[in-house]
Amino acid sequence: xxxxxxxxxxxxxxxxxxxxxxxxxxxxxxxxRAGVSLGKExxxxxxxxxxxKGWLAFSWPRxxxxxEWNAVQRHIFEEECALAYAxxxxxxxxxxxxPVLQKFGSKAQQDYFLPRILNGAHWWCQGYSEPxxxxxxxxxxxxxxRDGDHYVVNGQKTWTTLGQYANWIFCLVRTDPxxxxxxxxxxxxxDMETPGIEVRPIVLLDGTPEVNEVFFDNVRVPxxxxxxxxxxxxxYAKYLLTHERTNIAGVGFSxxxxxxxxxxxxxxxxxxxxxxxxxxxxxxLAQIEIDLMAMATTNMRIVSQASAGQAPGVESSxxxxxxxxxRQEINDLTRRAVGPYAMPFASEAIEGDNDPIGPDYxxxxxxxxxxxxxxxxxxxxxxIQRGIIAKVKMGG
Amino acid sequence: xxxxxxxxxxxLQETLRRYLTDRYTTEMRNGIIxxxxxxxxxxxxxxxxxxxxxxxxxxxxxxxxxxxxDIATVFGELGRAGVVEPFLDTAVLxxxxxxxxxDDGQKxxxxxxxxxxxxxxxxxxxxxxxxxxxxxxxxxxxxGGDVVLNGRKAVVINAEAAGYLIVSARESGGFxxxxxxxxxxxxxxxKGVTRRGYPMLAGGRAAEVVLDExxxxxxxxxxxxxxxxxxxxxxxxxxxxxLAAETVGAMESAVELTREYLMTRKQFGRPIGTxxxxxxxxxxxxxxxxxxRSAVINAAGHLEARDRDRQIAAARNLxxxxxRLVAEEAIQMHGGIAMTQEYELAHxxxxxxxxxxxxxxxxxxxxxxxALSAA
Numbered sequence: 001x002x003x004x005x006x007x008x009x010x011x012x013x014x015x016x017x018x019x020x021x022x023x024x025x026x027x028x029x030x031x032x033r034a035g036v037s038l039g040k041e042x043x044x045x046x047x048x049x050x051x052x053k054g055w056l057a058f059s060w061p062r063x064x065x066x067x068e069w070n071a072v073q074r075h076i077f078e079e080e081c082a083l084a085y086a087x088x089x090x091x092x093x094x095x096x097x098x099p100v101l102q103k104f105g106s107k108a109q110q111d112y113f114l115p116r117i118l119n120g121a122h123w124w125c126q127g128y129s130e131p132x133x134x135x136x137x138x139x140x141x142x143x144x145x146r147d148g149d150h151y152v153v154n155g156q157k158t159w160t161t162l163g164q165y166a167n168w169i170f171c172l173v174r175t176d177p178x179x180x181x182x183x184x185x186x187x188x189x190x191d192m193e194t195p196g197i198e199v200r201p202i203v204l205l206d207g208t209p210e211v212n213e214v215f216f217d218n219v220r221v222p223x224x225x226x227x228x229x230x231x232x233x234x235x236y237a238k239y240l241l242t243h244e245r246t247n248i249a250g251v252g253f254s255x256x257x258x259x260x261x262x263x264x265x266x267x268x269x270x271x272x273x274x275x276x277x278x279x280x281x282x283x284x285l286a287q288i289e290i291d292l293m294a295m296a297t298t299n300m301r302i303v304s305q306a307s308a309g310q311a312p313g314v315e316s317s318x319x320x321x322x323x324x325x326x327r328q329e330i331n332d333l334t335r336r337a338v339g340p341y342a343m344p345f346a347s348e349a350i351e352g353d354n355d356p357i358g359p360d361y362x363x364x365x366x367x368x369x370x371x372x373x374x375x376x377x378x379x380x381x382x383x384i385q386r387g388i389i390a391k392v393k394m395g396g
Numbered sequence: 397x398x399x400x401x402x403x404x405x406x407x408l409q410e411t412l413r414r415y416l417t418d419r420y421t422t423e424m425r426n427g428i429i430x431x432x433x434x435x436x437x438x439x440x441x442x443x444x445x446x447x448x449x450x451x452x453x454x455x456x457x458x459x460x461x462x463x464x465x466d467i468a469t470v471f472g473e474l475g476r477a478g479v480v481e482p483f484l485d486t487a488v489l490x491x492x493x494x495x496x497x498x499d500d501g502q503k504x505x506x507x508x509x510x511x512x513x514x515x516x517x518x519x520x521x522x523x524x525x526x527x528x529x530x531x532x533x534x535x536x537x538x539x540g541g542d543v544v545l546n547g548r549k550a551v552v553i554n555a556e557a558a559g560y561l562i563v564s565a566r567e568s569g570g571f572x573x574x575x576x577x578x579x580x581x582x583x584x585x586x587k588g589v590t591r592r593g594y595p596m597l598a599g600g601r602a603a604e605v606v607l608d609e610x611x612x613x614x615x616x617x618x619x620x621x622x623x624x625x626x627x628x629x630x631x632x633x634x635x636x637x638x639l640a641a642e643t644v645g646a647m648e649s650a651v652e653l654t655r656e657y658l659m660t661r662k663q664f665g666r667p668i669g670t671x672x673x674x675x676x677x678x679x680x681x682x683x684x685x686x687x688x689r690s691a692v693i694n695a696a697g698h699l700e701a702r703d704r705d706r707q708i709a710a711a712r713n714l715x716x717x718x719x720r721l722v723a724e725e726a727i728q729m730h731g732g733i734a735m736t737q738e739y740e741l742a743h744x745x746x747x748x749x750x751x752x753x754x755x756x757x758x759x760x761x762x763x764x765x766x767a768l769s770a771a
Contacts, residue, residue, distance in 0.1 A: 134731055136663035159732050204735050205742035270526055280759040339526040340551045342753045345597040357594055366597050373727050374735055
C-alpha cells in the first residue's frame with residue numbers, strides 16, 4: 001500500500017494546473033461556477049483550446065489523434081478541471097461515439113468522423129432513450145427499414161442532451177423486429193440536416209432547455225452510415241455505456257462543490273455566528289466530507305486497477321450510486337446554506353447584467369439542486385445499477 | 397378525541413378540492429407562473445368567493461374561521477393543487493397582523509382583504525437575518541409627529557401586488573433584541589419605497605424592498621411601540637401551520653402521482669410498481685406521509701396552546717425531513733418524466749422542497765425544538 005502519487009503523476013498534475021491557469025479564461029470558469037450555460041460557442045472554444053494542446057481526446061489512442069492517457073492521468077486531469085471550474089468536455093463525440101468507431105467502425109468512418117469530432121465540425125448527440133424505453137433500453141421501437149442503398153428511419157428519441165446544438169446523432173434503431181429484443185438492434189450515424197428530422201426542446205424543472213425530443217419521419221440514411229454489422233448494435237451500445245461510465249464517481253465535482261459550500265457557510269450567518277460554526281450544519285458538512293474522502297480512495301482503487309489493465313466492472317456501478325448520492329447531498333446542503341435567498345428564480349433573463357438578487361452565490365443553488373436530481377436517473381438509473389451489482393455479486 | 401373535521405370544514409375541503417381539480421390544471425398553473433403578475437387575479441377572486449380567505453379570519457374580524465384547523469384545511473387543499481397564489485402572505489401574515497394589532501381604521505381594510513380586493517405583504521426578513529425573527533436592522537426615528545423608516549427587506553413575497561407593506565423596524569435596542577421592534581402599515585406608493593421584483597423558483601413573486609427616508613404619519617403605526625415581536629411570532633406561528641399543511645397537501649399529490657405512475661409505466665414487460673424494490677420504497681413514503689399528517693394535526697391543534705412553538709418546531713422539522721424524502725423519491729421513481737416542467741410532479745416537488753426556505757429548514761426547527769424543550 002502506498003497512498004501517494006508517483007513523481008511522474010505529481011509532475012503531470014502540476015502540468016495540468018499550469019495549463020488551466022494559463023488557458024482557462026476567468027469569464028468561462030465564472031460561468032461554470034455560477035451554473036450559467038456556455039452555449040455552443042463556449043463549449044466549442046474550450047474544446048479548441050484543449051485540442052490545440054492535444055488533450056481533447058485524452059483517452060483515445062495516439063493513432064487517432066488522442067493523448068492515450070492512462071486511468072490515473074485521466075483522473076488527475078478531470079479532478080483538476082473540476083476544481084478549476086473548467087467546462088466539462090462534451091462527451092457525446094469524444095467519450096461515447098469515438099471509442100465505438102475506433103473499435104467497430106470502418107476505416108472510412110474512422111477517417112471521416114474522428115477528425116471532425118476533434119476539430120469541432122461535428123457536434124454529436126445520443127439517440128438512445130425513447131418514451132417507452134428508458135431503463136429498459138432494449139425495448140426501443142425506432143425502426144430502420146432497408147430500401148436500396150438507404151435505411152428509412154421512423155420513430156422518436158428523447159432526453160437528447162444538447163441536441164439543439166448537434167449536427168449529427170448516433171442512434172440505436174430496430175432493424176429486425178422479429179428477433180429477440182437485444183438482437184435486432186443496429187447502430188446508425190445520422191446527419192441531423194437530413195429531411196424528416198425534427199428537434200423539439202423539453203424544458204426541465206429548473207427552466208433549462210437542456211434536453212430534447214428528436215422525431216424521425218421517413219429519414220433516409222445511407223447504408224455506409226451503419227456502424228459494424230446490422231443487428232449487432234446492442235454490443236456496440238453496451239461498449240459505449242462502459243465508456244460513458246468513466247469519471248462516473250465525479251470526485252472532482254464533489255470536491256469543488258464541497259469547497260463552494262464551505263465558502264458560502266463562512267459568509268452566511270445563523271443566529272449571529274458564521275453558519276459553518278453551527279453544530280448541525282457542521283455535522284452535515286463533516287458527514288459528507290467523510291463519505292467523500294472514502295469514495296475518493298474507492299475511486300482511486302478502481303482507477304488503478306483499470307490502469308493495470310483490468311476492466312472495471314460492477315465497481316463502476318458502485319461508484320455511480322455512491323458518487324451521485326454524495327453530489328446530490330452537497331447540492332442539498334448548498335441550497336440550505338443560502339437560506340431565504342434560495343427562493344428567487346435567478347434566470348439569466350432576469351439577472352443578465354443586473355446585480356444579483358441577494359449574494360452572488362445564491363442565484364443558481366436551488367436550480368442546481370433540482371437539475372442534479374438527474375444524476376441518479378440518467379446513464380442507467382441508480383436502481384438499474386443496484387440491479388447490476390446484485391446480479392453480479394450474488395451470482396444470479 | 398375526535399380526528400374528524402367539523403361539518404363546515406369538511407364542506408369547505410370538498411368544495412375547494414372539486415374547484416381546484418377542475419379549474420387549476422397543470423397547464424393553467426404553468427401559464428400563471430410564467431405571467432408577469434405571477435398569480436391569477438381571476439383565480440384569486442374565485443377562491444375568495446368560495447371562502448378561502450374568510451375561513452382564515454375569526455367572526456369578529458369578518459370571517460368565519462381563523463383557528464388552526466381552518467388554516468390547515470384551506471392550505472392542505474391549496475398544497476395538493478400546487479396553488480401559487482399568495483394567500484399565506486395576504487391573509488395569514490398580512491391580514492393576521494392587521495387583525496391582531498389594527499385600530500378600527502386599520503381593521504377596516506380586512507373587509508377588502510376577505511373579499512379579495514386588497515393584497516398585503518409582510519416586509520420583515522432582511523438580507524442578513526436568515527430565519528432569525530428578532531434580527532431587525534431597519535431603523536425608525538420619530539420626527540415631530542411623523543416616523544421615518546430606513547432599511548432593506550429581503551425576499552418580500554407578494555410585495556408587488558400588495559397595497560400595503562407591513563414593515564418591521566427597530567425603534568430601540570440592538571439587532572437581536574426582542575424588545576424594540578415596531579410595525580408599520582406602509583402604503584406601497586409612499587415616497588422612498590422601492591421594490592425590485594422577481595419570480596421565485598417554485599412559483600409566485602417576491603421583491604427586494606428598499607426603504608429610503610420613508611416618511612409616514614404616526615397613525616401608520618400598527619400596534620404598540622417596540623412591542624412588535626410577540627405579534628410577529630403569532631403571525632409566523634399561524635404561517636408555519638399553513639406552510640406545514642400546504643407541504644403535506646403537496647406530499648399527498650406527489651405520492652398519488654407516483655402510485656399512478658408505478659402502476660402504469662411498463663419496463664421489462666411489466667408495470668414497474670410490481671418490482672418489490674420499488675414497492676418497499678413506496679410503502680416508506682406512505683408511512684412518512686402519515687407521520688407528516690399527524691405533525692400538521694399536532695401543530696394546528698396547538699396554535700392557541702402554551703406549547704405552541706415547540707409543537708410547531710416539531711411539525712416543521714418532521715415535515716421538512718419527510719417532504720424531502722417524498723419529493724426526491726417521487727422524482728426518482730418516476731425517472732426523467734418528473735424532471736420536465738410540463739409534468740405536474742415537477743412543480744409539486746418544488747413546492748415541497750422550497751418550503752424549507754420560509755421560516756426555517758429542518759435544522760433550524762430542530763434547534764428551536766431543542767431550545768424550547770430545555771426551557
